[in-house]
Amino acid sequence: MNEASKKERRVIGIVLGFLCALCIIPIIAILSISFSSSDSLLKEGYSMLPRDFSLEGYAYIFKDLKAIMRAYYVSIVTTVAGTALGLILNSMLAFVLSRPNYRFRSALTIFLTIPMVLNSGLVPFYIWVTRYLNLKDTWAVLILPTAVVPWYIIMLRTFFKQIPYDLSESAIIDGAGEFRIYWKIILPLSKPALATVGMFLALQYWNSWYHPMLFIDDASLINLQYKLYRLMVDVLELLRSLAESGMTTSIGDMPSESMRMAMCIVAAGPMLLVFPFFQKYFVKGLTVGGVKG
């Protein structure tokens, strides 16, 4: 290795190290704040290492352990079921669209593109879901509305198109039906694309709180993000009502800052663990849609 490349490597190392630090420092800060007591935060401000080790933020969140566990359960079920359903639906649609001999290809593409740019607005959506589909307070409302995403379909279609049509043709000659081609030939060849879309879907379901906020009243169907969101806004709401209404609310100690950070850890933790498993495919998947030899 010559001098120049060593130097180059060092420069690259410094730049990348700096970028890494930019990503990691906030996470360390969040961890540190989540383990601090709100007293020390108020009096002394933030620090990279907690000045006093305190679990009060976590204690506040896990005060109601049963409900948090239930929320985890709801999140896990919706994430797993939603990702599976989403993958099947999106890839089926993409498969159909990738076939050159499908007659309504362009019509279906237009139909799928419309919701990418336009949406119905909140109130009609709410009325449609609650009154016509009767999905309020159901598992389905946590899964269905975001299961089919045009953007993922287009990504998958592009990938499927790169698989030589000859493969499908030879399968037809061997007597395979459309479904068998889809299931036995196209899907196994598209693992990187599926992993990417699966990752997106999983993140989307794991992080969803807005639809639960709109459609879920039943405490047993509240997912983790919504549960945490409620914990946080409840505290903010208490403070706000003190300020705005002139009403006094009897509240004891409220760990607000450390609780918020503890919440980040609780919410992001499982995803941080899952992510490395996807990574192998994820890098490959990023080039989905790119030119291939």
Place this chain on the structure above:
Amino acid sequence: MKKIAALILALSLLLSLAACGAKQPAPEETPSTEQLQTTDTPEDREHVTLKFYNRCSEQTDQQRVFDELNKYFEQKYNTTIEWHFLGGTYADKMNVIINSGEEFDACFTSDWLNDYLTAVSRGAYLDISDMLADYPNLVNSMPAAFWDAATVNGGIYAVPNQQIAARTPSWYIPEEYMDAFGWTSEDVDGKGLQILDMLDYAQFCYDNYGAHFVGPQSDVFHQYCGYELLSGYKGALAVKVGDSSCTVVNFYDTPEFKQMCEDMAVMYDKGLVDSLTMLDNDQLRAEMISGRVSTVMTGTYKPGGDINISNTYGIPIHLARYSTPLMTTSAIIATMWGISSTCQHPERVLEILEAFATDSYAMQMISYGIEGVHYDIVDGFLQLKENSGYNHGNDWAFGNVFLNTPLVGMPEDVWVQTAEINASADVSVLMGFSYSISNVEAEATNVSNTVESYLSVTTGELPVEDTLKEFNEKLKIGGIDTMIADAQAQIDAFLGK
């Protein structure tokens, strides 16, 4: 396309069924209570279930309280209530629920959360003025002024919850510093202490404890200066208290406001003011907790309020009432129940609201839970149990708080005192008038942005004369004059009726 839709539906149904079947959530309480009770209910009435939305945050043990309360209501009225405590999501959720016309029966409404006037103008609530005659106990449970305050264009669209409705701020004074300075509560309570009256005390605290003077907070400027605001401090529109002609003025252009700023400048020049603490709520909280504030003026004075505030800040704090309280529309409509226009049984809802206004058993239960489970009665005072799973601290969001047993530490006659304050208060000349911003929304946005960016003039740090001049010029450009004219027209119409 149809096939795809059918497939989606079929798959989703399968999946949701599978997910449900995986583990049925165990209901938290035995569901049989309702069935047990139906035997001894007034059999001549139909059983109804009402849907109530409230702003309280969800309580871990709430189902138990609801079941117990439903048992009682079922026996008495053959009515059960399906409660929804929405907490911090209340504003967003109610907005969608009301706009989509979803069926519900009653919800919390006020001028600061789930806005009453907006909802009334959208036709969200029923006009109950004709029905009230059938509920004399409800009507008589509160002063007539409460009903006036809830009146909009001649109709009553909500039932107010009785609480402290006469507002005056107080100086928050840490007891330690007060004693050290040699003040007793007689020296400070209801004396209308001005900023400069605090000078010696603030200097003393700064010298001995390094505590800063914070002064009036933005929510009470108008009360400090003796004005009544039409729509919050960012709205800038005000009427002088006691001005029977009800002339609308720009609050930030009044001599009283200018005087306040000048007085603060005196304090600032002596080095007693920390402007950051003055403008930042989080900072104020932090400084209060660590005892670095000599005094701040904010909040609403309440008998027994010392306890709440001292708990919040963790140090004993004396609340020195500023002046004679003023009963205003906004203080009353700060907490009400609106009956939804989608409600099928308004008469049954009113019955329940009457119970919360007159029946201490029902009111105390929804406020504090079940005796022996969530609280105990000790020597005639209510002692909350720790981690009881039912302590929302918002009794005022449900009904007549005077029905509840006072909390430990409050004066024994707290409700008598409170009722006295309500009764002895000056009543606003604008009682019953509710200002509508709808004609001047664009101007109001300009004005509120300007107010927000010029609030720092109240710390005394900036040259008062020049800054106020600039501030008011900006307000003029933003359209404050249009707003004043519009508000004046509304008030004249109100007074002329």
